[in-house]
Amino acid sequence: AKEKERKKERDRKRRRNVARRASSARKQGNELEDRPGREERRGRKKRDKEGKGKGGEDERQEEVKNDTVAKTQKNFSNENTRKLEQKEVEVVGEEDGDTEEKRKNGRSEKGGKKEDNGRGETVEKKQKKKRVETSEEHESSEEEEDEEEKVGEEKPEVLSPEELEKLKEEVDERKKLISTLRGKPWPMRKKLLTLRESHEFVEKYEGALGKGKSRKLYAYKVMMLKKWMKFQRDFENFKTACVPWEMKIKEIESHFGSSVASYFIFLRWMYGINMILFGLTFGLVMVPEALMGRPYGSMPRKTVPRADEANAMDFAVLWDFGGYAQYSVLFYGYYNSQRAIGWLKFRMPLSYFLVGVGTVAYSYMVVIRTMARNANEDGGGDNNSFNFSWKMFTSWDYLIGNPETADNKFASITTSFKEAILEEQESRKDDNIHLTRFLRVLANFLVLCCLAGSGYLIYFVVRRSQKFALEGLESHSWWERNEVNMVMSLLGMFCPMLFDVISALENYHPRIALQWQLGRIFALFLGNLYTFIIALMDEINLKREEEEVLKLNMTIWEASLYNGTLGANSTAPPITVHPADIPRGPCWETMVGQEFVRLIVSDTMTTYITLLIGDFLRAVLVRFLNYCWCWDLEAGFPSYSEFDVSGNVLGLIFNQGMIWMGAFYAPCLPALNVLRLHVSMYLQCWAVMCCNVPQERVFKASGSNNFYMAMLLVILFLSTLPAIYTIVTIPPSFDCGPFSGKSRMFDVIQETLESDFPAWFGKVFSYASNPGLVLPFLLLMVLAIYYLQSTSKSYKQANLELKKKLQTQNEENKKKTKMAALKAAMDLEEAQKARSEAPRQQRKNNASQQSYTGEKNTVTGHLVSSFVFVYPPAPRGHRIPGPLPGNQWQPAPSVQRVPNSQRH
């Protein structure tokens, strides 16, 4: 029993000790807090307590409360000291030495506290030992402790509403601090300390804020918030882990700089888009038709015709996407025009149409959103005003880890500096302007000739291939059958080289030259593509004529069929003819789809083959023939190839354009493209790492990012134009595809509106699509664009104005300080003169003593004023409200101000 009592006693002591510690800490920390106010409150509370007789409260509860309160108090005081420290730090600025000192101070303070604790404990032990002889001193200390304990007890009830409010604010502040801590340029230890302390503070005080039920709810909410935060963080981690090929790209980045890596990032972005397009077409068009549509062989459009059946499974035919491939879900012609299929009543034609539209709409959305984001990152405003500074501060690519690349980068930075200096020096005089102008015109003329020639060549080849096709493919050689694709690929390969040679004439700055080069290749590809499309249009018209003829023949054929059998018995069931035998139309949509698929395949093949031959084989030859060759192959003529970023990006863009163009007629195209991109990701990563050398001129990529995006947008627009044109103007084939039997493809919308929606909806729709409503709406949008444009322009103007104002203000301020300094110097001189003259004067005239002291006073006054002018916070640029980004960190101003102002 005694033992127990002792234990209890010890416990109580410890608790007291804690309270004492807390209060002492508070004493240390709470210097700033209004002490008298608290004392007063304490008194009031005491009185309150006495009045109400709250003393009969459950002791246990009190004790528990006591304990927690002590803790919180300690925390609070801790927090206060920290806050003080922080304030000071903020005042002083980010001077490292200072903060370090502060931190040390803080630590030593804490150490002191710990010592205190230690002493307290030893005291306790002593008490335990010499329990019997309780000295007076101890008693007095206990009394003190008791009193302090009382203070501790009363604390929780002390929280008045305004204090609560304050506390809440502080907690919120803490939370904000926690969330922004990672953005603070402090050393990690300081951040860690701050984080831990604020976490503790928030934890302790969040509970204290609520009361009763609401406290529980509050705690629950806080807990959930924490869980949510953790979940978010984990999700973020998961997301970054999910980004494919990150390590591969990082590795390339470290070897080749950011420009090569930007190509791979672009490739990955393309891959993502194509994945989504593929998901759309695959999930909403191909799979439903394959699962729920009528099976293969049930109707003519789903059967290989009798004439082709023999070699429909041959690899050569399948490679050309003929035979069984042609009569499958891969192409437009296979789809049935049945309005609803399967037990789901899936609206197949509608789905087909909407997926086609959705593909285009989604692509537009993504491209434009990315462009807008890039433009935002560009910052806007005055763009070229910091030409040199940007070159200086941002030209190093911190990703470069390869010494060879670093050397190249050094060289390119030096040249760019030199060029910039030269440009600056010779911006006015331009000596050989006539010659350069002539050369540039000549170069452009040559390029135009090339473009026209290539366009004609393609037109010629396509025309020839049509002739061959009419005569029948079998009688021609492989080259004649694949002429179009081969010619297009070859042109795409060799014309850029030609342009490269021509552009040497022009003598442009390399960056501008690169853009010209890109523009020309772009024009070439575009021209080729459009000639191809025009030729295709011709073919479509041919097919449609054929179709008309066939329709006529069809009726004759049917009639003959009926006539042949009618003679036997008149009530015969409908004649069953195998679907493979029924004559059918040429189905121009499938033909278009096939053309595009073939084009993509041959394009992919050329890309891979050039990669293998041009890069890999060359690298191998250079590497191994170098041992037995008369000149240095690695450094000399053939050397290793560089990675051609712009060419590859352009290839990618055009490939995508073809996908967009053909995806409506060949739903398999996105799938094909996903496959291609996937393979080229691995293949090109490997090729770059093993057989390319870093570029001689290391360009930074991001500046031209939007350039590529703009190209992509143009391509998107241009590739959707023909697709939309064919959809809107040309009637679909009568016996194949989901829209067969309709006069136009978009009639499917009308049909759905009429049969699937209530009547009023159709009415509303027809009203809404009335030109009387659409035109004003368009007008409104144009006006809105105009308005936004003009406001943005005015903002830019205002920005410039503000900048000018800032500059003039600064100059004025400087003038003022200069004047003041001058005046002060003059006054000082005068004063010295006066002082040197004064004794003489005194000797001469004692009577003027009064005036002399007066003069001295004024002199000291001047001196003071001069110091006031020299030392003070002469306003610097960033203090004045303006468009400058604010910052907390300022170098200690006064020290550097003095020499500055004295310099003038």
Place this chain on the structure above:
Amino acid sequence: MGTTASQLRKDLLSEYQELTFLTKQEIILAHKRFSELLSKEDRNIPTPRVPMEKVLSLPELKSNPFRKRICHVFSTSDMKDGSLTFEDFLDLLSAFSDSATLEIKSHYAFRIFDFDDDGTLDGGDLEKLVNCLTGETDDTRLTTEEMRQLISNILEESDIDKDGTVNLSEFQHVISRSPDFVRSVQM
């Protein structure tokens, strides 16, 4: 790494995550890399420091002209020898990670460029900066005339209050307009 030194405590890990722009995997990877740099006897010290020479041998920093400055800026060592603790190392990685904000990047970039640690970029700092950027060899180095011209151009552009030096806020102003600063200061 099976040693206990390479294990990061879980709570510490989550704190690091909260304080840096790095993900969990990246922190673990960083820790692995860091403990590989440590020598055997250092591993038992509670807060080991990696000397600057070892940090500089990292492939990411090997060919960076500012590598010494980077170490000095991020080091919290009292001896100013550029040695890094793991926390300093994390600070470094966080500032150079691609999700770090422009503000923090520009702050550290400024301190890296501020060769004499006086809080402003003056002519001397700029000259050293240009020399770092153009490399050590003589054929890439600029002549004094070019250097003078370049520095005066830079000061003309970015020294907004015309006091002959570029301070942090001017630097941040210039940098924030630059299209590719955030991308360029990355590792």
